[in-house]
Amino acid sequence: MMRVSGSGRIEPAALSAVWIREWTVFLYYWRTRTFAAVVEPVIMLVAFGLGFGRLVSHIGGIPYIQFVGTGAVATAVLFSAVFSAMFDSLYKRRYQRVYDAMLAAPVDVDELVTGEVLFLGVRAGVYGLAPLLVAFLFGLPPAPAMVLVPLVGALTGIGFAALGMLFAASATTFDDLSYVISGVITPLFLVAGTFFPLQRLPDWLRTFALFNPLYHCVELIRHCAFGLRPGADLVHMAALVAFGLMAWWLAVWRTRGRLIV
Amino acid sequence: MSSLSLTFSRPVDAPAPPDGPAVSMRGVVKRFASVVAVNGLELEVPTGVCYGLLGPNGAGKSTAMRILTGQAHADAGSIEVLGYRLPAESKLARARMGVCPQESNLDVDLRVRDVLSVFARLYRVPSCERAAAVERALALAGLESRALDRAVTLSGGMQRRLLIGRALIHKPDLVLLDEPTVGLDPQVRQELWSLILALRDEGATVLMSTHYIEEAERLADRVAIVSAGRVVAEGLPADLVRAHAGREVVDVRGSASELAALQRQAQAAGLPTRPSGPALTYLRAETLDGQVPDGVRRSPTLEDVFVSLTGDYVE
Secondary structure, three states, rough: OOOOOOOOOHHHHHHHHHHHHHHHHHHHHHHHHHHHHHHHHHHHHHHHEEEEEEEEOOEEEEEEEEEEEEHHHHHHOOOOOOOHHHHHHHHHHHOOOOOHHHHHOOOHHHHHHHHHHHHHHHHHHHHHHHHHHHHOOOOOOOOOOHHHHHHHHHEEEEEEEEHHHHHHHOOOOOHHHHHHHHHHHHHHHHHHOOOOOOOOOOOOOOHHEEEEHHHHHHHHHHHHHOOOHHHHHHHHHHHHHHHHHHHHHHHHHHHHHHOOO | OOOOOOOOOOOOOOOOOOOOOOEEEEEEEEEEOOEEEEEEEEEEOOOOOOEEEOOOOOOOOHHHHHHHOOOOOEEEEEEEOOOOEEEOHHHHHHOEEEEOOOOOOOOOOEEEHHHHHHHHHHHOOOOOOOHHHHHHHHHOOOOOHHHOOOHHHHEEEEEHHHHHHHHHHOOOOEEEOOOOOOOOHHHHHHHHHHHHHHHHHOEEEEEEOOOOOHHHHHHOEEEEEEEEEEEEEEHHOOOOOHHOOOEEEEEHHHHHHHHHHHHHHEEEEEEOOEEEEEEEOOOHHHOOOOOOOOOOOOOOOOHHHHHHHHOOOOO
Protein backbone atom coordinates (compact mmCIF):
# COMPACT_ATOMS: atom_id res chain seq x y z
CA MET A 1 0.00 0.00 0.00
CA MET A 2 1.45 3.32 -1.02
CA ARG A 3 1.99 6.03 1.56
CA VAL A 4 1.74 9.62 0.54
CA SER A 5 1.95 12.69 2.70
CA GLY A 6 -0.04 15.81 2.06
CA SER A 7 1.37 18.66 0.02
CA GLY A 8 3.95 20.89 1.63
CA ARG A 9 6.52 18.24 2.49
CA ILE A 10 9.32 17.03 0.27
CA GLU A 11 9.08 13.26 0.40
CA PRO A 12 12.07 10.98 -0.25
CA ALA A 13 9.84 8.61 -2.24
CA ALA A 14 8.88 11.40 -4.64
CA LEU A 15 12.50 12.57 -4.92
CA SER A 16 13.73 9.07 -5.66
CA ALA A 17 11.01 8.59 -8.28
CA VAL A 18 12.04 11.81 -10.03
CA TRP A 19 15.66 10.77 -9.69
CA ILE A 20 14.94 7.33 -11.20
CA ARG A 21 13.17 8.95 -14.12
CA GLU A 22 16.23 11.10 -14.77
CA TRP A 23 18.49 8.08 -14.45
CA THR A 24 16.32 6.03 -16.82
CA VAL A 25 16.45 8.78 -19.45
CA PHE A 26 20.18 9.24 -18.85
CA LEU A 27 20.81 5.56 -19.63
CA TYR A 28 19.47 6.18 -23.13
CA TYR A 29 21.71 9.17 -23.78
CA TRP A 30 24.71 8.78 -21.52
CA ARG A 31 27.16 8.49 -24.39
CA THR A 32 26.25 11.72 -26.12
CA ARG A 33 25.71 13.67 -22.94
CA THR A 34 28.90 12.46 -21.34
CA PHE A 35 30.87 13.14 -24.52
CA ALA A 36 29.65 16.73 -24.66
CA ALA A 37 30.11 17.39 -20.97
CA VAL A 38 33.55 15.86 -20.70
CA VAL A 39 35.28 16.44 -24.00
CA GLU A 40 34.67 20.20 -24.21
CA PRO A 41 36.43 21.10 -20.96
CA VAL A 42 39.20 18.66 -21.75
CA ILE A 43 39.73 20.31 -25.14
CA MET A 44 39.82 23.69 -23.41
CA LEU A 45 42.32 22.33 -20.93
CA VAL A 46 44.58 20.97 -23.63
CA ALA A 47 44.23 23.99 -25.90
CA PHE A 48 44.82 26.61 -23.22
CA GLY A 49 47.36 24.51 -21.38
CA LEU A 50 49.50 23.68 -24.36
CA GLY A 51 48.87 26.85 -26.34
CA PHE A 52 48.76 29.61 -23.75
CA GLY A 53 50.97 27.57 -21.44
CA ARG A 54 53.92 28.21 -23.75
CA LEU A 55 53.55 31.93 -23.04
CA VAL A 56 52.79 31.66 -19.32
CA SER A 57 54.73 29.01 -17.49
CA HIS A 58 53.46 29.51 -13.91
CA ILE A 59 50.74 31.39 -12.07
CA GLY A 60 51.21 31.88 -8.36
CA GLY A 61 53.83 29.15 -8.37
CA ILE A 62 51.52 26.66 -10.10
CA PRO A 63 52.37 25.36 -13.60
CA TYR A 64 49.87 26.94 -15.97
CA ILE A 65 48.53 23.64 -17.31
CA GLN A 66 47.73 22.56 -13.76
CA PHE A 67 46.17 25.95 -13.05
CA VAL A 68 43.93 25.52 -16.07
CA GLY A 69 43.28 21.87 -15.27
CA THR A 70 41.74 22.74 -11.94
CA GLY A 71 39.80 25.60 -13.53
CA ALA A 72 38.47 23.25 -16.21
CA VAL A 73 36.90 21.11 -13.49
CA ALA A 74 34.67 24.03 -12.56
CA THR A 75 33.94 24.68 -16.23
CA ALA A 76 32.80 21.08 -16.70
CA VAL A 77 30.55 21.38 -13.68
CA LEU A 78 29.05 24.64 -14.90
CA PHE A 79 28.39 23.49 -18.43
CA SER A 80 27.01 20.06 -17.63
CA ALA A 81 24.68 21.37 -14.94
CA VAL A 82 23.36 24.60 -16.35
CA PHE A 83 22.94 23.60 -19.99
CA SER A 84 21.22 20.30 -19.23
CA ALA A 85 18.90 22.00 -16.78
CA MET A 86 18.04 24.81 -19.17
CA PHE A 87 17.39 22.85 -22.33
CA ASP A 88 16.00 19.64 -20.86
CA SER A 89 13.70 21.45 -18.48
CA LEU A 90 12.29 23.73 -21.17
CA TYR A 91 11.81 20.74 -23.47
CA LYS A 92 10.03 18.73 -20.79
CA ARG A 93 7.79 21.61 -19.80
CA ARG A 94 6.96 23.25 -23.08
CA TYR A 95 7.24 20.61 -25.75
CA GLN A 96 7.15 17.12 -24.24
CA ARG A 97 4.86 18.18 -21.38
CA VAL A 98 6.17 15.36 -19.25
CA TYR A 99 6.11 17.67 -16.24
CA ASP A 100 2.32 17.75 -16.56
CA ALA A 101 2.29 13.96 -16.44
CA MET A 102 4.59 13.87 -13.41
CA LEU A 103 2.53 16.44 -11.54
CA ALA A 104 -0.62 14.41 -12.14
CA ALA A 105 1.09 11.76 -9.98
CA PRO A 106 1.70 12.37 -6.26
CA VAL A 107 4.67 14.61 -6.97
CA ASP A 108 4.73 18.33 -6.21
CA VAL A 109 6.66 21.01 -8.04
CA ASP A 110 9.22 21.40 -5.26
CA GLU A 111 9.88 17.66 -5.35
CA LEU A 112 10.17 17.67 -9.12
CA VAL A 113 12.66 20.55 -9.12
CA THR A 114 14.63 19.19 -6.18
CA GLY A 115 14.89 15.71 -7.67
CA GLU A 116 16.09 16.98 -11.02
CA VAL A 117 18.50 19.48 -9.52
CA LEU A 118 20.04 16.85 -7.24
CA PHE A 119 20.48 14.45 -10.13
CA LEU A 120 22.09 17.03 -12.38
CA GLY A 121 24.27 18.28 -9.53
CA VAL A 122 25.63 14.85 -8.71
CA ARG A 123 26.17 14.12 -12.38
CA ALA A 124 28.05 17.41 -12.73
CA GLY A 125 30.25 16.43 -9.79
CA VAL A 126 31.16 13.22 -11.58
CA TYR A 127 31.75 14.93 -14.92
CA GLY A 128 34.05 17.40 -13.21
CA LEU A 129 36.48 14.60 -12.57
CA ALA A 130 37.32 14.20 -16.27
CA PRO A 131 39.48 17.34 -16.59
CA LEU A 132 41.10 16.47 -13.28
CA LEU A 133 42.13 13.07 -14.59
CA VAL A 134 43.54 14.69 -17.74
CA ALA A 135 45.40 17.19 -15.58
CA PHE A 136 47.07 14.24 -13.85
CA LEU A 137 48.47 13.27 -17.24
CA PHE A 138 49.96 16.75 -17.45
CA GLY A 139 51.71 16.37 -14.15
CA LEU A 140 49.17 17.51 -11.59
CA PRO A 141 50.27 15.76 -8.41
CA PRO A 142 47.52 13.83 -6.61
CA ALA A 143 46.57 15.23 -3.21
CA PRO A 144 44.41 13.70 -0.45
CA ALA A 145 42.01 16.62 -0.43
CA MET A 146 41.16 15.92 -4.07
CA VAL A 147 38.60 13.39 -2.83
CA LEU A 148 36.54 16.48 -2.01
CA VAL A 149 36.49 17.63 -5.62
CA PRO A 150 33.35 15.63 -6.59
CA LEU A 151 31.58 17.02 -3.53
CA VAL A 152 32.52 20.57 -4.43
CA GLY A 153 31.47 19.85 -8.00
CA ALA A 154 28.14 18.40 -6.91
CA LEU A 155 27.43 21.31 -4.58
CA THR A 156 28.23 23.79 -7.33
CA GLY A 157 26.33 21.70 -9.86
CA ILE A 158 23.21 21.70 -7.73
CA GLY A 159 23.26 25.48 -7.67
CA PHE A 160 23.84 25.81 -11.40
CA ALA A 161 21.24 23.16 -12.21
CA ALA A 162 18.74 25.13 -10.16
CA LEU A 163 19.81 28.31 -11.95
CA GLY A 164 19.30 26.52 -15.27
CA MET A 165 15.81 25.43 -14.25
CA LEU A 166 15.05 28.99 -13.20
CA PHE A 167 16.10 30.24 -16.63
CA ALA A 168 14.12 27.48 -18.34
CA ALA A 169 11.03 28.38 -16.35
CA SER A 170 11.45 32.00 -17.37
CA ALA A 171 11.89 31.18 -21.06
CA THR A 172 9.18 30.60 -23.62
CA THR A 173 11.31 29.26 -26.46
CA PHE A 174 14.81 27.87 -26.87
CA ASP A 175 15.83 31.13 -28.54
CA ASP A 176 15.14 32.94 -25.27
CA LEU A 177 17.98 30.99 -23.70
CA SER A 178 20.45 32.75 -25.99
CA TYR A 179 20.13 35.84 -23.80
CA VAL A 180 21.07 33.79 -20.78
CA ILE A 181 23.99 32.04 -22.44
CA SER A 182 25.55 35.25 -23.75
CA GLY A 183 24.50 37.59 -20.98
CA VAL A 184 24.92 35.43 -17.90
CA ILE A 185 26.72 32.15 -18.43
CA THR A 186 29.61 33.50 -20.50
CA PRO A 187 30.51 36.29 -18.03
CA LEU A 188 30.28 33.83 -15.14
CA PHE A 189 32.55 31.47 -17.02
CA LEU A 190 35.15 34.10 -17.89
CA VAL A 191 35.29 36.00 -14.59
CA ALA A 192 35.87 33.06 -12.31
CA GLY A 193 39.63 32.58 -12.43
CA THR A 194 39.38 29.48 -14.56
CA PHE A 195 41.91 30.40 -17.24
CA PHE A 196 43.59 33.46 -15.77
CA PRO A 197 43.99 34.86 -12.28
CA LEU A 198 41.69 37.62 -11.16
CA GLN A 199 44.32 39.60 -9.27
CA ARG A 200 45.15 41.88 -12.17
CA LEU A 201 41.56 42.57 -13.15
CA PRO A 202 39.96 45.95 -12.34
CA ASP A 203 38.49 46.22 -8.87
CA TRP A 204 34.90 46.17 -10.10
CA LEU A 205 35.50 42.90 -11.92
CA ARG A 206 37.10 41.38 -8.86
CA THR A 207 34.11 42.49 -6.84
CA PHE A 208 31.85 40.92 -9.46
CA ALA A 209 33.80 37.68 -9.10
CA LEU A 210 33.01 37.55 -5.39
CA PHE A 211 29.35 37.19 -6.35
CA ASN A 212 30.16 34.58 -8.98
CA PRO A 213 29.52 31.07 -7.61
CA LEU A 214 31.89 29.61 -10.17
CA TYR A 215 34.74 31.65 -8.69
CA HIS A 216 34.14 30.04 -5.29
CA CYS A 217 34.03 26.63 -6.92
CA VAL A 218 37.35 27.29 -8.73
CA GLU A 219 38.98 28.46 -5.52
CA LEU A 220 37.80 25.41 -3.60
CA ILE A 221 39.00 23.01 -6.27
CA ARG A 222 42.41 24.69 -6.46
CA HIS A 223 42.69 24.50 -2.70
CA CYS A 224 41.78 20.80 -2.82
CA ALA A 225 44.60 20.30 -5.31
CA PHE A 226 47.25 22.63 -3.92
CA GLY A 227 46.45 22.95 -0.25
CA LEU A 228 43.32 23.64 1.78
CA ARG A 229 42.85 27.00 3.49
CA PRO A 230 40.20 26.22 6.11
CA GLY A 231 39.07 29.76 6.85
CA ALA A 232 38.74 30.85 3.24
CA ASP A 233 37.33 27.52 2.17
CA LEU A 234 34.53 27.72 4.68
CA VAL A 235 33.58 31.08 3.22
CA HIS A 236 33.69 29.65 -0.30
CA MET A 237 31.60 26.70 0.80
CA ALA A 238 29.08 28.98 2.49
CA ALA A 239 28.85 31.06 -0.68
CA LEU A 240 28.07 27.95 -2.73
CA VAL A 241 25.49 26.74 -0.22
CA ALA A 242 23.82 30.16 -0.19
CA PHE A 243 23.84 30.28 -3.98
CA GLY A 244 22.39 26.77 -4.21
CA LEU A 245 19.60 27.49 -1.77
CA MET A 246 18.68 30.77 -3.39
CA ALA A 247 18.73 29.32 -6.91
CA TRP A 248 16.69 26.31 -5.77
CA TRP A 249 14.08 28.50 -4.11
CA LEU A 250 13.79 30.73 -7.16
CA ALA A 251 13.62 27.71 -9.49
CA VAL A 252 10.79 26.16 -7.46
CA TRP A 253 8.94 29.46 -7.34
CA ARG A 254 9.25 30.17 -11.05
CA THR A 255 8.58 26.60 -12.15
CA ARG A 256 5.49 26.43 -9.96
CA GLY A 257 4.27 29.63 -11.58
CA ARG A 258 4.64 28.00 -14.99
CA LEU A 259 3.14 24.62 -14.20
CA ILE A 260 0.38 25.44 -11.74
CA VAL A 261 -1.94 28.04 -13.20
CA MET B 1 -3.45 -4.83 -33.65
CA SER B 2 -3.65 -6.94 -30.53
CA SER B 3 -6.91 -6.89 -28.64
CA LEU B 4 -7.11 -5.12 -25.33
CA SER B 5 -7.12 -7.09 -22.14
CA LEU B 6 -9.94 -6.03 -19.89
CA THR B 7 -8.75 -7.36 -16.57
CA PHE B 8 -8.60 -4.68 -13.95
CA SER B 9 -9.03 -5.06 -10.25
CA ARG B 10 -8.26 -2.88 -7.29
CA PRO B 11 -5.60 -4.04 -4.82
CA VAL B 12 -7.05 -5.66 -1.75
CA ASP B 13 -5.21 -3.32 0.59
CA ALA B 14 -6.34 -0.14 -1.14
CA PRO B 15 -8.53 2.19 0.91
CA ALA B 16 -12.21 1.71 0.34
CA PRO B 17 -13.81 4.16 -2.07
CA PRO B 18 -15.40 7.09 -0.25
CA ASP B 19 -19.03 6.92 0.80
CA GLY B 20 -19.66 10.33 -0.71
CA PRO B 21 -19.20 11.38 -4.31
CA ALA B 22 -15.89 10.67 -6.00
CA VAL B 23 -15.75 14.26 -7.23
CA SER B 24 -17.53 17.29 -5.87
CA MET B 25 -17.12 20.77 -7.35
CA ARG B 26 -19.20 23.59 -5.89
CA GLY B 27 -19.34 27.05 -7.44
CA VAL B 28 -15.92 26.65 -9.02
CA VAL B 29 -14.60 29.63 -10.93
CA LYS B 30 -11.36 29.83 -12.88
CA ARG B 31 -10.23 32.89 -14.80
CA PHE B 32 -7.31 33.36 -17.15
CA ALA B 33 -6.84 37.12 -17.33
CA SER B 34 -10.15 38.40 -18.73
CA VAL B 35 -11.31 34.95 -19.88
CA VAL B 36 -13.58 33.03 -17.51
CA ALA B 37 -12.80 29.40 -18.35
CA VAL B 38 -14.89 27.89 -15.57
CA ASN B 39 -17.81 29.92 -14.39
CA GLY B 40 -19.56 28.60 -11.29
CA LEU B 41 -19.19 24.91 -12.13
CA GLU B 42 -21.34 22.57 -10.05
CA LEU B 43 -20.46 18.93 -10.47
CA GLU B 44 -21.01 15.82 -8.39
CA VAL B 45 -19.67 12.53 -9.71
CA PRO B 46 -21.00 9.48 -7.85
CA THR B 47 -18.58 6.71 -6.99
CA GLY B 48 -18.37 3.77 -9.40
CA VAL B 49 -19.94 5.33 -12.47
CA CYS B 50 -18.68 6.44 -15.84
CA TYR B 51 -19.49 10.13 -15.88
CA GLY B 52 -19.41 12.14 -19.08
CA LEU B 53 -18.51 15.80 -19.18
CA LEU B 54 -19.95 16.76 -22.53
CA GLY B 55 -19.28 20.07 -24.17
CA PRO B 56 -17.75 21.77 -27.17
CA ASN B 57 -14.12 22.82 -27.39
CA GLY B 58 -13.51 25.74 -25.09
CA ALA B 59 -16.36 24.87 -22.75
CA GLY B 60 -13.99 24.59 -19.80
CA LYS B 61 -13.77 20.79 -19.59
CA SER B 62 -9.97 20.57 -19.74
CA THR B 63 -9.61 23.40 -17.23
CA ALA B 64 -11.96 21.53 -14.89
CA MET B 65 -9.78 18.44 -15.33
CA ARG B 66 -6.64 20.42 -14.52
CA ILE B 67 -8.30 21.79 -11.41
CA LEU B 68 -9.02 18.21 -10.32
CA THR B 69 -5.37 17.22 -10.75
CA GLY B 70 -4.19 20.26 -8.81
CA GLN B 71 -2.50 21.77 -11.86
CA ALA B 72 -4.88 24.68 -11.89
CA HIS B 73 -6.13 26.43 -8.78
CA ALA B 74 -9.68 27.66 -8.73
CA ASP B 75 -10.28 31.34 -8.02
CA ALA B 76 -13.47 30.49 -6.13
CA GLY B 77 -15.51 27.50 -5.03
CA SER B 78 -14.82 24.28 -3.17
CA ILE B 79 -13.50 21.02 -4.57
CA GLU B 80 -13.29 17.54 -3.10
CA VAL B 81 -11.81 14.51 -4.83
CA LEU B 82 -12.16 11.08 -3.21
CA GLY B 83 -12.88 12.84 0.04
CA TYR B 84 -9.79 15.06 -0.11
CA ARG B 85 -10.13 18.83 -0.23
CA LEU B 86 -8.30 20.53 -3.07
CA PRO B 87 -5.86 22.11 -3.46
CA ALA B 88 -4.62 21.48 0.10
CA GLU B 89 -4.86 17.69 -0.13
CA SER B 90 -4.30 17.41 -3.84
CA LYS B 91 -1.31 15.13 -3.49
CA LEU B 92 -3.28 12.58 -1.50
CA ALA B 93 -6.01 12.66 -4.13
CA ARG B 94 -3.52 12.33 -6.97
CA ALA B 95 -2.10 9.19 -5.41
CA ARG B 96 -5.47 7.51 -5.95
CA MET B 97 -6.24 9.06 -9.29
CA GLY B 98 -5.12 8.19 -12.82
CA VAL B 99 -5.04 10.80 -15.55
CA CYS B 100 -5.08 10.42 -19.31
CA PRO B 101 -4.59 13.87 -20.85
CA GLN B 102 -6.01 15.17 -24.08
CA GLU B 103 -2.56 15.74 -25.56
CA SER B 104 0.16 13.13 -25.26
CA ASN B 105 2.74 13.85 -22.60
CA LEU B 106 4.62 10.60 -22.89
CA ASP B 107 8.35 10.22 -22.47
CA VAL B 108 8.38 9.28 -26.14
CA ASP B 109 12.08 8.54 -26.28
CA LEU B 110 11.78 5.80 -23.69
CA ARG B 111 10.80 2.23 -24.37
CA VAL B 112 7.20 1.39 -23.57
CA ARG B 113 8.15 -0.74 -20.59
CA ASP B 114 10.36 2.01 -19.18
CA VAL B 115 7.56 4.57 -19.53
CA LEU B 116 5.37 2.39 -17.36
CA SER B 117 8.13 1.49 -14.95
CA VAL B 118 8.98 5.16 -14.34
CA PHE B 119 5.36 5.98 -13.60
CA ALA B 120 4.97 2.96 -11.35
CA ARG B 121 7.59 4.63 -9.18
CA LEU B 122 6.06 8.07 -9.47
CA TYR B 123 2.73 6.60 -8.34
CA ARG B 124 4.48 4.85 -5.43
CA VAL B 125 3.67 1.30 -6.46
CA PRO B 126 5.58 -0.80 -3.89
CA SER B 127 8.76 -2.33 -5.29
CA CYS B 128 7.52 -5.88 -4.80
CA GLU B 129 4.46 -5.14 -6.94
CA ARG B 130 6.11 -2.95 -9.55
CA ALA B 131 7.01 -5.58 -12.15
CA ALA B 132 3.52 -7.07 -12.01
CA ALA B 133 1.99 -3.60 -12.27
CA VAL B 134 4.00 -2.91 -15.43
CA GLU B 135 2.95 -6.22 -16.98
CA ARG B 136 -0.68 -5.58 -16.09
CA ALA B 137 -0.58 -2.10 -17.62
CA LEU B 138 1.04 -3.50 -20.75
CA ALA B 139 -1.77 -6.04 -21.00
CA LEU B 140 -4.43 -3.39 -20.36
CA ALA B 141 -3.00 -1.31 -23.15
CA GLY B 142 -2.55 -4.33 -25.41
CA LEU B 143 1.08 -3.43 -25.91
CA GLU B 144 2.87 -6.56 -24.67
CA SER B 145 4.46 -7.13 -28.06
CA ARG B 146 5.71 -3.52 -28.22
CA ALA B 147 7.13 -3.39 -24.69
CA LEU B 148 10.68 -2.95 -25.89
CA ASP B 149 9.90 -0.43 -28.62
CA ARG B 150 10.36 3.26 -28.05
CA ALA B 151 7.09 5.06 -27.46
CA VAL B 152 7.81 7.42 -30.35
CA THR B 153 7.50 4.51 -32.78
CA LEU B 154 3.93 3.69 -31.68
CA SER B 155 0.93 4.79 -33.72
CA GLY B 156 -1.34 7.51 -32.35
CA GLY B 157 -3.83 4.92 -31.14
CA MET B 158 -1.15 2.89 -29.43
CA GLN B 159 0.25 5.97 -27.74
CA ARG B 160 -3.24 6.75 -26.46
CA ARG B 161 -3.52 3.22 -25.10
CA LEU B 162 -0.14 3.60 -23.47
CA LEU B 163 -1.34 6.82 -21.84
CA ILE B 164 -4.34 4.93 -20.45
CA GLY B 165 -2.16 2.03 -19.31
CA ARG B 166 0.14 4.54 -17.61
CA ALA B 167 -2.85 6.15 -15.87
CA LEU B 168 -3.92 2.75 -14.52
CA ILE B 169 -0.50 1.55 -13.36
CA HIS B 170 -1.42 2.03 -9.68
CA LYS B 171 -5.03 0.78 -9.89
CA PRO B 172 -6.60 4.15 -9.20
CA ASP B 173 -10.03 4.64 -7.66
CA LEU B 174 -10.73 7.54 -9.99
CA VAL B 175 -9.70 7.79 -13.63
CA LEU B 176 -9.79 11.14 -15.42
CA LEU B 177 -9.93 10.82 -19.18
CA ASP B 178 -9.68 14.12 -21.03
CA GLU B 179 -11.02 13.62 -24.55
CA PRO B 180 -9.73 10.03 -24.59
CA THR B 181 -10.48 9.23 -28.21
CA VAL B 182 -9.99 12.55 -29.95
CA GLY B 183 -8.21 12.11 -33.26
CA LEU B 184 -8.38 8.31 -33.25
CA ASP B 185 -9.79 6.11 -35.99
CA PRO B 186 -13.12 4.32 -35.35
CA GLN B 187 -11.56 0.92 -34.68
CA VAL B 188 -9.21 2.23 -31.99
CA ARG B 189 -12.05 4.28 -30.56
CA GLN B 190 -14.16 1.14 -30.18
CA GLU B 191 -11.30 -0.62 -28.39
CA LEU B 192 -10.82 2.25 -25.99
CA TRP B 193 -14.54 2.37 -25.31
CA SER B 194 -14.42 -1.30 -24.33
CA LEU B 195 -11.51 -0.57 -22.03
CA ILE B 196 -13.29 2.36 -20.39
CA LEU B 197 -16.43 0.31 -19.81
CA ALA B 198 -14.33 -2.47 -18.32
CA LEU B 199 -12.78 0.00 -15.90
CA ARG B 200 -16.21 1.12 -14.78
CA ASP B 201 -17.42 -2.48 -14.45
CA GLU B 202 -14.46 -3.24 -12.19
CA GLY B 203 -15.56 -0.51 -9.81
CA ALA B 204 -13.37 2.43 -10.78
CA THR B 205 -15.01 5.82 -11.14
CA VAL B 206 -14.40 7.25 -14.57
CA LEU B 207 -14.75 10.96 -15.28
CA MET B 208 -14.47 11.48 -19.00
CA SER B 209 -14.60 14.74 -20.87
CA THR B 210 -15.61 14.54 -24.49
CA HIS B 211 -17.06 16.57 -27.28
CA TYR B 212 -18.22 13.43 -29.08
CA ILE B 213 -21.94 12.94 -28.51
CA GLU B 214 -21.78 9.27 -29.47
CA GLU B 215 -19.04 8.66 -26.96
CA ALA B 216 -21.04 10.16 -24.13
CA GLU B 217 -24.18 8.26 -25.16
CA ARG B 218 -22.40 4.93 -25.32
CA LEU B 219 -20.21 5.17 -22.26
CA ALA B 220 -21.61 7.55 -19.72
CA ASP B 221 -23.97 6.45 -16.95
CA ARG B 222 -24.53 10.11 -16.20
CA VAL B 223 -23.80 13.18 -18.26
CA ALA B 224 -23.19 16.80 -17.46
CA ILE B 225 -23.54 19.14 -20.40
CA VAL B 226 -21.08 21.98 -20.05
CA SER B 227 -21.23 25.27 -21.85
CA ALA B 228 -19.29 28.46 -21.20
CA GLY B 229 -17.73 27.03 -18.07
CA ARG B 230 -20.87 25.87 -16.30
CA VAL B 231 -23.14 22.83 -16.23
CA VAL B 232 -26.35 23.56 -18.12
CA ALA B 233 -27.92 20.12 -17.66
CA GLU B 234 -27.08 16.98 -15.71
CA GLY B 235 -28.51 13.53 -15.31
CA LEU B 236 -28.99 10.15 -16.91
CA PRO B 237 -28.71 10.46 -20.71
CA ALA B 238 -32.22 9.06 -21.21
CA ASP B 239 -33.67 11.46 -18.64
CA LEU B 240 -31.93 14.42 -20.25
CA VAL B 241 -33.28 13.46 -23.64
CA ARG B 242 -36.80 13.00 -22.31
CA ALA B 243 -36.72 16.24 -20.34
CA HIS B 244 -35.29 18.46 -23.03
CA ALA B 245 -36.23 16.84 -26.35
CA GLY B 246 -39.32 14.77 -25.56
CA ARG B 247 -40.16 11.39 -27.10
CA GLU B 248 -40.00 12.35 -30.74
CA VAL B 249 -38.36 14.96 -32.95
CA VAL B 250 -38.93 15.93 -36.59
CA ASP B 251 -36.18 16.89 -39.00
CA VAL B 252 -37.48 19.27 -41.66
CA ARG B 253 -35.13 19.72 -44.58
CA GLY B 254 -34.98 22.69 -46.90
CA SER B 255 -32.82 25.42 -48.35
CA ALA B 256 -31.04 27.80 -46.02
CA SER B 257 -33.61 30.51 -46.65
CA GLU B 258 -36.53 28.11 -46.11
CA LEU B 259 -35.03 26.86 -42.86
CA ALA B 260 -34.44 30.43 -41.68
CA ALA B 261 -38.06 31.28 -42.40
CA LEU B 262 -39.27 28.14 -40.62
CA GLN B 263 -37.15 28.98 -37.61
CA ARG B 264 -38.56 32.49 -37.42
CA GLN B 265 -42.08 31.07 -37.56
CA ALA B 266 -41.28 28.48 -34.90
CA GLN B 267 -39.80 31.09 -32.60
CA ALA B 268 -42.84 33.30 -33.06
CA ALA B 269 -45.08 30.36 -32.18
CA GLY B 270 -42.91 29.34 -29.26
CA LEU B 271 -42.04 25.94 -30.75
CA PRO B 272 -38.80 24.32 -29.51
CA THR B 273 -36.39 23.84 -32.40
CA ARG B 274 -32.73 23.51 -33.01
CA PRO B 275 -30.63 23.78 -36.19
CA SER B 276 -29.07 20.51 -37.35
CA GLY B 277 -27.05 21.13 -40.48
CA PRO B 278 -29.31 20.95 -43.57
CA ALA B 279 -32.44 20.60 -41.44
CA LEU B 280 -34.40 22.28 -38.70
CA THR B 281 -35.26 19.90 -35.90
CA TYR B 282 -38.52 20.33 -33.99
CA LEU B 283 -38.17 19.01 -30.45
CA ARG B 284 -40.97 17.44 -28.40
CA ALA B 285 -42.83 16.82 -31.65
CA GLU B 286 -45.35 14.60 -29.87
CA THR B 287 -46.73 17.72 -28.20
CA LEU B 288 -46.89 19.83 -31.35
CA ASP B 289 -49.74 18.23 -33.27
CA GLY B 290 -50.45 20.07 -36.49
CA GLN B 291 -47.82 22.69 -35.93
CA VAL B 292 -44.82 20.86 -37.39
CA PRO B 293 -44.20 20.80 -41.16
CA ASP B 294 -43.70 17.47 -42.86
CA GLY B 295 -40.36 15.89 -42.12
CA VAL B 296 -38.55 12.82 -40.88
CA ARG B 297 -39.71 11.67 -37.47
CA ARG B 298 -37.12 10.01 -35.27
CA SER B 299 -36.16 9.39 -31.67
CA PRO B 300 -34.37 12.28 -30.01
CA THR B 301 -30.68 12.09 -29.13
CA LEU B 302 -28.32 13.70 -26.70
CA GLU B 303 -27.17 15.93 -29.53
CA ASP B 304 -30.68 17.37 -29.79
CA VAL B 305 -30.50 18.15 -26.10
CA PHE B 306 -27.07 19.67 -26.30
CA VAL B 307 -27.76 21.95 -29.22
CA SER B 308 -31.11 23.02 -27.89
CA LEU B 309 -29.52 23.95 -24.55
CA THR B 310 -26.36 25.59 -25.75
CA GLY B 311 -26.79 26.49 -29.38
CA ASP B 312 -23.44 24.86 -30.10
CA TYR B 313 -22.90 22.16 -32.65
CA VAL B 314 -20.97 19.12 -31.39
CA GLU B 315 -19.48 16.16 -33.20
